[in-house]
Amino acid sequence: MAIYKVILFDLDGTISDPKAGITRSVQYALQKMNIEVPDVNRLEGFIGPPLQVSFAEYFNLDEIQTKKAIEFYRERFKAKGMYENELYTNIPIILHSLKEQDLILVVATSKPTVFSEQILQHFEIDHYFDLVVGSNLDGTRTSKTEIIQYILDAFISHRLEDFIMIGDRKHDIEGANNNGIDSIGVTYGYGSFEELSNSKPTYLVGSVEQLKSILMESQAK
Known part of the structure; x- marks a missing residue:
């Protein structure tokens, strides 16, 4: 060794x-994009990888949509999500x-x-x-x-x-x-x-x- x-x-x-803060912030961002995911447990895959990768991989968002989703995510994450941890x-x-x-x-x-x-x-x-x-x-x-x-x-x-x-x-x-x-x-x-x-x-x-x-x-x- x-x-x-x-x-x-x-x-x-x-x-x-960070599950609560990340998944709830992703859920908030998706709602802003008119995508409803009632069960935050489905969003655990967002914990760890870069957001650019996860939004594209899980919801087929293009580059412009992904950028907008990340902006929405950060709205909630900065306000409360980072402390739901x-x-x-x-x-x-x-x-x-x-x-x-x-x-x-x-x-x-x-x-x-x-x-x-x-x-x-x-x-x-x-x-x-x-x-x-x-x-x-x-x-x-x-x-x-x-x-x-x-x-x-x-x-x-x-x-x-x-x-x-x-x-x-x-x-x-x-x-x-x-x-x-x-x-x-x-x-x-x-x-x-x-x-x-x-x-x-x-x-x-x-x-x-x-x-x-x-x-x-x-x-x-």
């Missing part, structure tokens, strides 16, 4: 459970333990950076992170491959072996694989065991406790 020095965390489905149990404990090991912690998310920073501040865990990298509000830098590459460039003095990406969807694992770094898939979020295992993560865990165990074992080497 490698001794990791820079730990990358996805946000939605990995650090916190809760930390997974023991996440602050694992973050504290990792910082005690003098590790570099980074958020790597497809959510816009500005919203991600506000959510971390809301939960009072922003001080654990050395860097927060998300997408841009203009729709650029949305893929996990781009986001992880940006982080690697920010820590150019470190080797690829020093990095590990933690996330709950295939996009997290594929982004890590595309950049040549290790990864941990977490099944307590919104990606299925099948989705994550097919993406070939370095490790696969089912709980925050198992995640902490792997990361602490790495530091004990």
